[in-house]
Amino acid sequence: xxxxxxxxxxxxxxxxxxxxxxxxxxxxxxxxxxxxxxxxxxxxxxxxxxxxxxxxxxxxxxxxxxxxxxxxxxxxxxxxxxxxxxxxxxxxxxxxxxxxxxxxxxxxxxxxxxxxxxxxxxxxxxxxxxxxxxxxxxxxxxxxxxxxxxxxxxxxxxxxxxxxxxxxxxxxxxxxxxxxxxxxxxxxxxxxxxxxxxxxxxxxxxxxxxxxxxxxxxxxxxxxxxxxxxxxxxxxxxxxxxxxxxxxxxxxxxxxxxxxxxxxxxxxxxxxxxxxxxxxxxxxxxxxxxxxxxxxxxxxxxxxxxxxx
Amino acid sequence: xxxxxxxxxxxxxxxxxxxxxxxxxxxxxxxxxxxxxxxxxxxxxxxxxxxxxxxxxxxxxxxxxxxxxxxxxxxxxxxxxxxxxxxxxxxxxxxxxxxxxxxxxxxxxxxxxxxxxxxxxxxxxxxxxxxxxxxxxxxxxxxxxxxxxxxxxxxxxxxxxxxxxxxxxxxxxxxxxxxxxxxxxxxxxxxxxxxxxxxxxxxxxxxxxxxxxxxxxxxxxxxxxxxxxxxxxxxxxxxxxxxxxxxxxxxxxxxxxxxxxxxxxxxxxxxxxxxxxxxxxxxxxxxxxxxxxxxxxxxxxxxxxxxxxxxxxxxxxxxxxxxxxxxxxxxxxxxxxxxxxxxxxxxxxxxxxxxxxxxxxxxxxxxxxxxxxxxxxxxxxxxxxxxxxxxxxxxxxxxxxxxxxxxxxxxxxxxxxxxxxxxxxxxxxxxxxxxxxxxxxxxxxxxxxxxxxxxxxxxxx
Numbered sequence: 001x002x003x004x005x006x007x008x009x010x011x012x013x014x015x016x017x018x019x020x021x022x023x024x025x026x027x028x029x030x031x032x033x034x035x036x037x038x039x040x041x042x043x044x045x046x047x048x049x050x051x052x053x054x055x056x057x058x059x060x061x062x063x064x065x066x067x068x069x070x071x072x073x074x075x076x077x078x079x080x081x082x083x084x085x086x087x088x089x090x091x092x093x094x095x096x097x098x099x100x101x102x103x104x105x106x107x108x109x110x111x112x113x114x115x116x117x118x119x120x121x122x123x124x125x126x127x128x129x130x131x132x133x134x135x136x137x138x139x140x141x142x143x144x145x146x147x148x149x150x151x152x153x154x155x156x157x158x159x160x161x162x163x164x165x166x167x168x169x170x171x172x173x174x175x176x177x178x179x180x181x182x183x184x185x186x187x188x189x190x191x192x193x194x195x196x197x198x199x200x201x202x203x204x205x206x207x208x209x210x211x212x213x214x215x216x217x218x219x220x221x222x223x224x225x226x227x228x229x230x231x232x233x234x235x236x237x238x239x240x241x242x243x244x245x246x247x248x249x250x251x252x253x254x255x256x257x258x259x260x261x262x263x264x265x266x267x268x269x270x271x272x273x274x275x276x277x278x279x280x281x282x283x284x285x286x287x288x289x290x291x292x293x294x295x296x297x298x299x300x301x302x303x304x305x306x307x308x309x
Numbered sequence: 310x311x312x313x314x315x316x317x318x319x320x321x322x323x324x325x326x327x328x329x330x331x332x333x334x335x336x337x338x339x340x341x342x343x344x345x346x347x348x349x350x351x352x353x354x355x356x357x358x359x360x361x362x363x364x365x366x367x368x369x370x371x372x373x374x375x376x377x378x379x380x381x382x383x384x385x386x387x388x389x390x391x392x393x394x395x396x397x398x399x400x401x402x403x404x405x406x407x408x409x410x411x412x413x414x415x416x417x418x419x420x421x422x423x424x425x426x427x428x429x430x431x432x433x434x435x436x437x438x439x440x441x442x443x444x445x446x447x448x449x450x451x452x453x454x455x456x457x458x459x460x461x462x463x464x465x466x467x468x469x470x471x472x473x474x475x476x477x478x479x480x481x482x483x484x485x486x487x488x489x490x491x492x493x494x495x496x497x498x499x500x501x502x503x504x505x506x507x508x509x510x511x512x513x514x515x516x517x518x519x520x521x522x523x524x525x526x527x528x529x530x531x532x533x534x535x536x537x538x539x540x541x542x543x544x545x546x547x548x549x550x551x552x553x554x555x556x557x558x559x560x561x562x563x564x565x566x567x568x569x570x571x572x573x574x575x576x577x578x579x580x581x582x583x584x585x586x587x588x589x590x591x592x593x594x595x596x597x598x599x600x601x602x603x604x605x606x607x608x609x610x611x612x613x614x615x616x617x618x619x620x621x622x623x624x625x626x627x628x629x630x631x632x633x634x635x636x637x638x639x640x641x642x643x644x645x646x647x648x649x650x651x652x653x654x655x656x657x658x659x660x661x662x663x664x665x666x667x668x669x670x671x672x673x674x675x676x677x678x679x680x681x682x683x684x685x686x687x688x689x690x691x692x693x694x695x696x697x698x699x700x701x702x703x704x705x706x707x708x709x710x711x712x713x714x715x716x717x718x719x720x721x722x723x724x725x726x727x728x729x730x731x732x733x734x735x736x737x738x739x740x741x742x743x744x745x746x747x748x749x750x751x752x753x754x755x756x757x758x759x760x761x762x763x764x765x766x767x768x769x770x
Contacts, residue, residue: 005343005350025343025353032342033335040363069629083584152629153558190363192629193551199361200329206363247652 002028017046017053018210018218026205027054036163036184038148038202043189044251045207048146051185055142060183063137064144065130067151073158077168079127085120121172131162132176140180148198149188156198163201210252212239218252223259233270234259237296241282244295250282257281310345317376318359320515324372326365332358351377364654375511394487401477405470416462417470420498431509434458454510459503471495531759535615535729543615546758550619553762554626561630561769571595600632601695601768604721606682607646608675608700609638611668616729618659619758620699623765625655630769635689639678640666645686673703675741676710683713687720695768696721699755701730702742709741711748718748726752727764 002008008031009024019027027050030037039047055062065076089096099116103109128136134143148156162168166178186202188194210218216235219226226234238255250258258281267274275296283289318333336358345351352373360369390398402421419426426434435458475488530538530546538546577593585591605624607617617638624634638646649661690696696717718724726749728735728742735742746752753764 005347021349022353022357025350026357029339029342029354029357033338035335038361082590086585152562153555154562193626195555196327196329196361200331202361203335203357204361205357206366 002031004028011057012053015053015056016221017050018214018221019050020210020214023050023205023207026203030183030203033203034181036186036202037205038186038188038194038199039205039207040188040190041207042209042249042251044253045209046252047185047187047207048144050207051142051144051187054183054185058140058142058183060140060142061137062142062144063130063134063182064146066146067148067155069150069152071151071155075129076131076155076158077129078132078170079129080121081125081127085125088120088125123173126170126173132168134182135162135166135168135178136176137182138179141182143182143184145184145186147189148186149191149194153195156195160197160201163198209242209249212236215239215252215255219255219259222256223263225263226259227268230262230267230269231259234262237270237275238282240295241292244288244291246283246288246291247285248283248288254282313376314340314355316512316516317355317372320372320376320512321359321369323515324368326360326368328359332361348377372515375508375515378508390487390491394483397478397481397483398491401474401481405474405477416464416467419502420467420495423498426502426505426509431506434461435509435513451507451511451514454514455503455507458506458510531762532757534756535619535758536612536756538615546619547622549758550622551626553758554623557623557762557766557769558627558630560766561627564770600630601722602632602691602693603634603695603697603768604686604689605634605636605697605699606643606678607636607638607662608640608673608698609663609666609668610640610673613700613729614663614668616727616755616761617699618663619761620727620755620765621650621659621662622655623761625650625658627765627769635686636662637678637682637686638662638666639673639675640668641672641674641677643678643681672705672707674707675700675702675704676708676713679710679713679717683717687717690717690720692720692722694721695723695725697725697727697768698745699727701728701740702726702735702745703739704741706739709744711744714745715748718750723750724748725750725764725768727755727761728752729754729756731756 002011005021005024005028008028009019009021012019012024012027026037029035039050041047052062096113096116099112100109103112126132130143134141145159148159163184166181167175169175186198209215212235215238216232219231219235220228223231235255238250238258242249258278261278261281262270262274265274265278276293279289279292283292314336318328318336322328336355339354339358340351343350343354355373356366356369360366398421402417405417418424471492475492478488478491479485530542530549533542571594574593574595577595578589578591579587581591581593582589603624605620607613607620609617621636624631628634634647634650636646636650638644644665646662646665649665650658652658653661726742726745730740730742732754734740735746751767753760753767755761755764
């Protein structure tokens with residue numbers, strides 16, 4: 001439905017997502033080739049946000065699967081609703097005894113029961129989890145598999161079938177094939193290496209920290225109330241912080257939080273005091289704070305953000 | 310173009326980037342979708358489909374500019390000349406050309422007429438120059454190969470010839486400004502031609518390498534002692550480590566799954582069976598925390614370095630199978646190297662650990678280090694911790710601090726010693742291995758990667 005990379009880019013921009021050429025190209029390819037996207041990069045650069053924006057662009061439902069250690073099929077794919085099955089068995093007891101009443105032998109009774117078995121193992125009693133939801137949905141979906149690197153290696157292997165063929169096997173029901181191929185986004189914070197097999201099936205997208213222009217554009221778009229001059233100072237300060245070899249670099253989402261805080265505080269410029277009081281929004285470690293304070297003080301004056309680039 | 314992309318992929322493989330057939334197929338399909346007209350999109354497309362690891366981006370960028378980098382168009386120096394001047398040049402050229410050898414003639418022809426080299430020319434040149442496969446694709450080597458091509462073309466004689474050409478033109482009455490103009494343009498053509506040669510030389514060396522078989526015998530290497538590895542073998546083994554780690558991981562995970570017998574977990578069972586009206590239909594067991602907590606003390610003196618390196622690599626890859634790991638390195642004193650391992654990528658981490666204590670003529674002193682450990686870090690060891698020492702126990706006749714070692718061992722769940730020496734060597738000279746031996750639960754000999762893998766598998770048990 002999108003003919004060029006530029007169209008993708010514009011559509012994302014309309015959803016307030018500033019996409020680089022690379023991001024737009026990869027998404028364009030994913031729609032053309034029907035391949036999942038594996039987005040990697042530091043935390044808080046907008047990997048998850050991208051899939052949300054894309055769901056908004058296409059108007060498809062977003063199905064999200066958050067991965068964690070110990071995630072297994074029954075949490076990700078489906079589960080039988082035992083309680084409902086039990087309840088139905090109880091309620092249908094009379095019917096069942098009527099059905100079996102005139103059976104001549106045990107074998108015959110068992111055969112008759114077996115003929116009705118499908119009633120209890122049908123989709124009626126299936127509790128769909130995110131993966132099945134995405135595959136079985138009547139309308140196209142965007143499937144977000146978040147932080148895949150947190151799940152175990154076995155789960156990764158299990159995902160392979162889903163990602164390459166867009167189908168899942170349920171022993172009692174057979175194979176369910178996707179009616180609409182979902183657009184799949186996998187995100188990873190790179191805490192461990194993913195398997196080659198999984199990577200092979202995906203288009204790879206590395207989202208790093210934006211450069212100063214891109215970040216400024218993002219801030220302007222998301223926090224329009226911030227004065228342009230101040231926005232520039234703030235972004236410069238954040239970019240300078242990222243050069244400092246900190247334990248945890250401030251992410252884009254933290255830049256936005258900070259920008260919103262500056263608006264809330266009615267700050268007019270980035271002076272010593274404002275910086276001092278709001279630095280905790282950007283930095284989450286005491287050692288990082290100390291380092292940042294030292295770095296910013298070295299330059300002196302009120303225009304701290306700029307003196308350290 | 311198609312051929313060039315195929316050669317580019319082969320070169321990437323040659324440079325050590327793993328690209329499967331499926332991935333190169335994706336790249337083709339993707340290019341069909343987007344076309345090759347926009348350089349930027351073309352770059353993004355190839356990178357998204359071929360490269361699946363941000364660490365390989367640098368290689369990709371280097372090769373991309375080599376294969377698809379901008380070709381500097383050659384300028385026609387004669388374009389701005391008047392008809393008279395052109396005739397003058399041709400005349401001078403003709404006189405000069407008669408005295409020239411064939412190759413040089415062609416080179417001069419290229420420069421003065423602004424024609425780039427054809428693929429046939431390049432092919433012929435490279436055959437003459439004999440660019441070899443074992444040359445690495447480092448910028449330096451590429452330049453050397455390019456230099457050889459230039460020599461073949463007679464580049465050095467060229468400068469002298471051009472000087473004579475300018476003189477001749479001046480004698481025949483061309484104005485100095487025009488000559489200077491001509492000189493500048495020829496110089497620019499020279500630079501462009503040089504770049505073309507460099508690009509070509511870079512491609513050649515890479516392709517030669519891609520054609521060579523890459524993995525000699527990984528299996529053999531597994532059994533080669535660490536002490537006999539050269540740097541090429543070390544590189545191969547580093548790749549192998551990841552595969553081994555994967556195998557270990559799935560083994561450990563399987564064990565964990567099968568070994569799920571334990572005591573009844575009443576709370577969880579009740580909760581799980583609420584949907585059956587409280588009838589205990591599904592039994593839940595208390596899961597034993599099976600992932601081990603490790604405290605590792607590594608000897609990083611010169612003899613132990615390779616072992617320590619591979620040990621660290623394996624454990625780094627297996628971090629998700631370990632609940633907690635604290636690592637210390639020592640030669641003559643103890644250093645906490647945990648921060649390196651938790652914050653850096655594997656190569657940097659291993660490098661950082663090994664450089665914390667630079668090798669040299671240190672006197673290894675395990676006894677002192679054990680005491681240091683007891684004084685500062687004893688609280689790390691509890692009944693669930695596995696205490697691991699990786700070292701040859703050669704203590705330079707220092708006090709082995711046996712009592713301390715025993716103390717630590719008593720607090721730990723298990724004490725495991727890994728020693729790269731043959732058991733027959735234990736206890737000879739300054740080796741204190743036999744003294745430590747009674748206080749260890751397990752002792753493994755780790756001379757090669759295979760033994761190391763087995764030993765680490767035991768730790769994860």
